[in-house]
Amino acid sequence: MFLIDGVYTAKQAQAVLLPLIRHKIHYHELAMFSNEVKDIDRNAYHKQRLIELNQLRESIKEEIDFAKKTGLLLTVKCELNISLESGNSIEDENNINNEKGD
Numbered sequence: 001m002f003l004i005d006g007v008y009t010a011k012q013a014q015a016v017l018l019p020l021i022r023h024k025i026h027y028h029e030l031a032m033f034s035n036e037v038k039d040i041d042r043n044a045y046h047k048q049r050l051i052e053l054n055q056l057r058e059s060i061k062e063e064i065d066f067a068k069k070t071g072l073l074l075t076v077k078c079e080l081n082i083s084l085e086s087g088n089s090i091e092d093e094n095n096i097n098n099e100k101g102d
Contacts, residue, residue: 003080010067013074017064021057025050 004016028046035043067074 004076004078006076008074010064014064017060021053025053
């Protein structure tokens with residue numbers, strides 16, 4: 001499945017990509033907050049993902065800014081793979097242990 005494949009103007013890419021990343025950042029921030037409220041010390045994964053997602057956001061913003069300045073288009077390829085797994089190992093919905101490729 002292809003979620004957002006396509007060729008975008010800088011404005012279109014900004015409208016599609018940045019809210020997606022913002023949503024993922026918000027998700028991990030809420031998960032951390034929930035763990036803190038529950039006094040659960042399992043935020044290492046969420047902290048790492050936040051670092052990675054913020055770096056990705058900055059990188060994408062730079063690409064979008066460059067495309068704006070040069071009038072170039074951005075080609076986005078984003079494959080979405082979904083598989084089913086046993087839920088027996090999931091202890092907490094907010095603590096995602098096997099999140100890949102978000």
